[in-house]
Every structure is written in structure tokens, then in C-alpha cells.
Amino acid sequence: MKPIAEQGYLIVAINTPDTNYVSCAKTLAKTIKYWHPDAKICLLTNATDASNPVLFDYVREFPYPLDLENPWANDWQVFRATPFRETIKLEADMMITSPIDHWWTMLRNRDVVVSTGCRDWKDQRASSRHYRRVFDANALPDVYNAITYWRLSETAKEFFDTVHMIFEHWAEYRKLLKFPEEVPSTDLVYAMAANIIGAERCTMPFAGYPQIVHMKRHIAKSQTEAWLDEFVFEYSGYLARINTITQWGALHYQVKEWTHD
Amino acid sequence: MTQGVLIFAFNNEETDYLSMAEWSAGNIQRHLNLPVSIVTNANYTGTAFDHVIPADAESGGTRYFEDYNRTVTWHNAGRVDAYNLTPYDQTIVLDADYVVASNNLKRLLNAPQDFLCHRLAFDLGGQTDMRGINTFGKYDMPMWWATVMMFRKSNTAQYIFDSMQMVRANWQHYRDLYHIDRATYRNDFALSIALGIVSGHTQKVDEIPWSLASVMPNTHLTRYLDQDSYAIEYTDSDKKLKFMSFEGLDFHAMGKKHLGDIVETDRRTRLLDSSN
Numbered sequence: 001m002k003p004i005a006e007q008g009y010l011i012v013a014i015n016t017p018d019t020n021y022v023s024c025a026k027t028l029a030k031t032i033k034y035w036h037p038d039a040k041i042c043l044l045t046n047a048t049d050a051s052n053p054v055l056f057d058y059v060r061e062f063p064y065p066l067d068l069e070n071p072w073a074n075d076w077q078v079f080r081a082t083p084f085r086e087t088i089k090l091e092a093d094m095m096i097t098s099p100i101d102h103w104w105t106m107l108r109n110r111d112v113v114v115s116t117g118c119r120d121w122k123d124q125r126a127s128s129r130h131y132r133r134v135f136d137a138n139a140l141p142d143v144y145n146a147i148t149y150w151r152l153s154e155t156a157k158e159f160f161d162t163v164h165m166i167f168e169h170w171a172e173y174r175k176l177l178k179f180p181e182e183v184p185s186t187d188l189v190y191a192m193a194a195n196i197i198g199a200e201r202c203t204m205p206f207a208g209y210p211q212i213v214h215m216k217r218h219i220a221k222s223q224t225e226a227w228l229d230e231f232v233f234e235y236s237g238y239l240a241r242i243n244t245i246t247q248w249g250a251l252h253y254q255v256k257e258w259t260h261d
Numbered sequence: 262m263t264q265g266v267l268i269f270a271f272n273n274e275e276t277d278y279l280s281m282a283e284w285s286a287g288n289i290q291r292h293l294n295l296p297v298s299i300v301t302n303a304n305y306t307g308t309a310f311d312h313v314i315p316a317d318a319e320s321g322g323t324r325y326f327e328d329y330n331r332t333v334t335w336h337n338a339g340r341v342d343a344y345n346l347t348p349y350d351q352t353i354v355l356d357a358d359y360v361v362a363s364n365n366l367k368r369l370l371n372a373p374q375d376f377l378c379h380r381l382a383f384d385l386g387g388q389t390d391m392r393g394i395n396t397f398g399k400y401d402m403p404m405w406w407a408t409v410m411m412f413r414k415s416n417t418a419q420y421i422f423d424s425m426q427m428v429r430a431n432w433q434h435y436r437d438l439y440h441i442d443r444a445t446y447r448n449d450f451a452l453s454i455a456l457g458i459v460s461g462h463t464q465k466v467d468e469i470p471w472s473l474a475s476v477m478p479n480t481h482l483t484r485y486l487d488q489d490s491y492a493i494e495y496t497d498s499d500k501k502l503k504f505m506s507f508e509g510l511d512f513h514a515m516g517k518k519h520l521g522d523i524v525e526t527d528r529r530t531r532l533l534d535s536s537n
Contacts, residue, residue, distance in 0.1 A: 075332070122400075122401075122402070122403065122464070124462060125462075221400060221401070231400075232438060241462055243400055243439070244438065244439075244457060244461050244462050245457070245462055245463075245464060246461060246462040
């Protein structure tokens with residue numbers, strides 16, 4: 001697709017029987033617009049009733065048929081679907097808790113940047129490797145697709161074509177891995193794609209940001225996945241605090257059924 | 262601008278903190294050439310201190326000390342008043358059991374910050390996993406140590422001490438908020454919570470740019486060859502007895518008994534010398 005705008009955020013939201021990701025995307029868009037009222041936001045979705053001109057400047061349907069068995073496997077389409085020359089893709093189940101426009105300055109140094117590493121709610125680089133065993137076992141880059149930047153470029157095309165190929169031929173690619181996942185996650189496929197095209201071309205592991213604040217149990221050190229039942233969470237004026245600590249950037253709240261009105 | 266050191270010394274059933282502070286004042290004057298004031302409830306008649314500031318002993322509760330093998334009263338809750346009590350424009354507050362053996366702390370007086378303290382402590386014997394000691398509460402919140410604090414009379418320092426007072430006054434609330442299991446009030450926790458508040462809950466805090474050397478309570482501390490040289494004996498993870506000596510290194514003697522023995526030995530030596 002030819003770009004029709006220069007820079008913007010792309011939120012991918014494929015509703016599943018369990019989760020209304022469009023609702024998550026609206027929360028995310030609302031928080032982006034609060035901090036950056038002029039930000040352009042595109043929703044990429046399979047929902048037909050997702051139009052919301054206040055929150056979304058563009059609503060796009062996936063340009064190619066969807067893989068409904070593994071919704072993650074459609075991610076490669078983001079490159080073809082974005083209306084922006086430069087895109088920051090964000091996972092829908094996040095909220096933005098501080099200004100993020102400085103991300104662009106950092107990310108524009110590369111054609112593609114997949115965020116590397118994540119932080120816990122104490123703003124410390126997450127040390128738990130519980131969810132990253134397959135990455136560590138295969139020496140894959142520790143990427144998180146939840147924040148991915150690309151500009152319209154040959155590198156980006158190569159990266160997303162590789163992502164497409166891995167999803168399409170997962171049965172073959174999984175043979176390359178120790179302890180492969182049965183159903184490939186986007187993070188794992190991005191990591192493999194990064195390795196294939198060269199991690200130095202599409203990651204910036206030395207950069208302290210952007211990184212998601214991950215609220216999965218083993219990173220947040222909560223007793224259960226339902227961290228909202230356990231932690232003191234304050235949300236006021238689009239500022240978030242967890243156990244008194246102010247949150248920065250993208251909070252990946254995990255608990256999908258919760259969205260802030 | 263006046264500069265000096267402030268020490269809080271309230272004796273309990275086991276530890277003569279006043280003697281410790283008096284002994285420490287000698288070290289401080291030798292290495293830092295700074296006047297030392299003491300905050301105490303004791304009737305002190307000696308000459309070691311620049312000012313003797315009377316105050317009531319405020320108990321934060323009781324605490325078990327491994328070196329004494331018993332629980333003792335902990336008169337630590339008055340530390341939050343340091344800002345109001347200090348006679349100096351720029352103050353270094355030290356625990357009575359902090360041993361000054363070098364002029365390192367002089368650097369703090371030249372720092373541009375209005376408040377500094379240690380973020381991390383480490384075990385000189387290297388036997389203790391400090392992760393549980395350098396954090397507090399169920400969720401391992403970062404802990405700053407109140408053992409050494411430098412502050413200037415300034416808005417920032419006043420906000421920090423005011424916040425510590427608020428934490429002390431509402432200790433049960435903050436215990437609940439931070440999931441602190443022990444009922445005993447602790448200055449380190451109050452300071453950490455206060456620094457969180459004053460930093461706008463960002464945990465971005467100016468720190469002393471080196472870590473706090475600590476001799477743990479289960480480590481036997483002795484004087485070594487001369488005045489500023491000490492030795493520790495401890496059992497390592499292979500149950501082997503280890504010995505290490507060090508000289509010219511400031512440290513926090515977390516086991517009060519062994520430091521008390523050194524202080525007492527020095528006091529007796531001084532008395533004998535003066536009687537000869």
C-alpha cells in the first residue's frame with residue numbers, strides 16, 4: 001500500500017472468541033491521543049464495526065486473507081497494511097502512561113527496530129527468563145514485537161517477508177529450534193526473522209527504550225496472573241502507578257478483560 | 262557555612278551506643294576533621310562532642326540481633342528529626358556503629374546534591390545474598406540505607422525528612438501499602454518510602470556513588486594491627502573458617518557486640534595510658 005501519511009501508530013486488533021482486542025485498541029488509542037493529540041493512529045482489524053473517527057485516523061482491514069487458526073500468523077501483513085511511511089506498531093493490550101514522542105528520534109536511526117528486552121513495574125530491566133526459554137536455548141535475540149518500528153524500505157520488506165515465510169512454513173522452521181513452540185508466537189517468529197536478516201539490522205539491544213512494562217506474573221512477581229487483584233494500582237489523569245511507582249511508556253497490562261474507561 | 266557530623270545514640274539493654282558514638286567521634290575528628298554532635302537521652306559529661314542535643318529515646322520496636330542471640334529494644338525512631346536537630350548547615354548523619362577509617366566521607370561534603378545516601382550495601386565477607394537486604398517489602402522495593410546520610414539545609418532535604426516523619430507517624434498504613442511483614446519501624450524503610458515520595462514516585466534518587474561496606478552480625482569483627490585496621494572471621498559456604506583483614510575502609514558494623522568489644526578495649530587502653 002502506498003503511504004498516505006508520514007508517521008503514525010498502527011494498532012493490530014484481531015478479535016477472538018475470548019478477547020475483544022478492538023476494545024483494548026480503543027483504550028490504547030485514547031492514551032496515545034491524550035499524550036499526543038496530533039498523533040496519527042491506524043487500527044488494523046478484522047472487526048467490521050470498529051470505526052471511531054475520534055480515536056482512529058484510519059481503520060484498515062487486513063489486505064490478505066486471515067489465518068484464523070493462529071491469529072498471530074497474520075502479523076506479517078502489517079507492512080502491507082500500514083498507511084504510514086514510518087510506523088510504530090503497538091500491541092493492542094497496552095496503555096501509554098507518559099509521552100512517547102522521543103521514541104521516534106531513537107528509532108528513526110534504523111529501517112526496522114523490534115524492541116529488545118522488557119521492564120518490570122519497578123522500571124528495572126526484567127530479569128526473569130521464565131517466558132524466554134526457547135529464546136535462550138536457541139540464542140535468539142530477546143525481542144518483543146509489542147513495539148516495532150519500521151520505515152518503508154527494502155530492509156522492512158525483507159524482514160516482514162521473512163516473518164511471513166516463517167509463519168507459512170512453521171513446520172519446517174521449527175525443526176531449526178531446540179524446544180520449539182507448537183504454535184509460533186509473534187515474538188519467536190520476529191526473533192528468528194531478526195536472526196536471519198541480521199539482528200544488527202533490526203534491533204537496538206543497547207537502547208534503554210522503547211521497552212514494554214510487562215505485567216506477566218513471573219516478571220511482575222505477582223502471586224497470580226491477576227495482578228490487579230493483588231497490587232495497588234492507581235490511575236488518574238492518564239498517569240499510572242503500580243505499588244506507588246510511577247509507570248513510563250507502554251504498560252502491557254496483560255489482563256485483557258480489564259480496560260480503563 | 263557550618264559542617265559537621267550528627268550521631269544518634271540511645272543505649273538499650275545490650276549496647277552502649279553512647280560509648281560507640283564517643284569512640285566514633287575520635288575517628289571522625291582524626292579522618293574528617295569535622296565537629297561531631299550527638300543526639301542522646303543520656304547525661305553525657307565528656308568532651309568528645311561539639312554539641313550534646315538532648316532528646317527522648319523513641320523506640321521503633323524490638324529487633325533480634327544474632328550476635329547477642331536475643332531481642333533488644335531499638336531506639337531508632339528519632340532519626341527522622343535529624344533535619345530539625347542538627348546544628349549544622351551541612352550534615353552527615355552517621356549510625357553510631359558506622360566505623361570511619363578513612364577520609365572518604367569528605368567527598369560527600371563537596372557533592373552538589375542536597376541529599377545523598379547509600380542505595381546498596383554489600384557483605385565484606387561475601388557470604389550473604391544481599392538481595393533481600395537491599396530491598397524491602399513483599400515486592401522487593403528498592404531500599405536506600407539511612408546509615409549514612411548527607412544533607413544540606415534545603416527544601417529537598419526538608420521534604421525528605423518531613424516525609425519520613427509522615428511515614429513514622431502512619432507506620433501501619435505504610436506497612437500495609439508496601440506489604441512489610443515486620444511490625445518494627447525501620448529508618449531505612451521510612452527513608453526509602455520518603456525518597457520515593459519526594460522523587461515523584463519515580464525512584465530516581467541521588468545516591469552516594471559507592472556501596473556501603475557491611476560486616477554482618479554473624480561475622481566476628483576484631484581490631485587488627487593498628488588503629489584503622491580491622492579483621493573479620495566468618496564461615497564460608499563450605500563451612501571453612503575464613504579470615505580477612507582490611508585497613509582504611511569505612512564500614513557498617515551490623516553486629517553491635519563485636520564493635521562494642523573493640524570500643525571497650527580502646528576505652529580501657531586509654532584509661533590505662535592516662536593513669537601511667
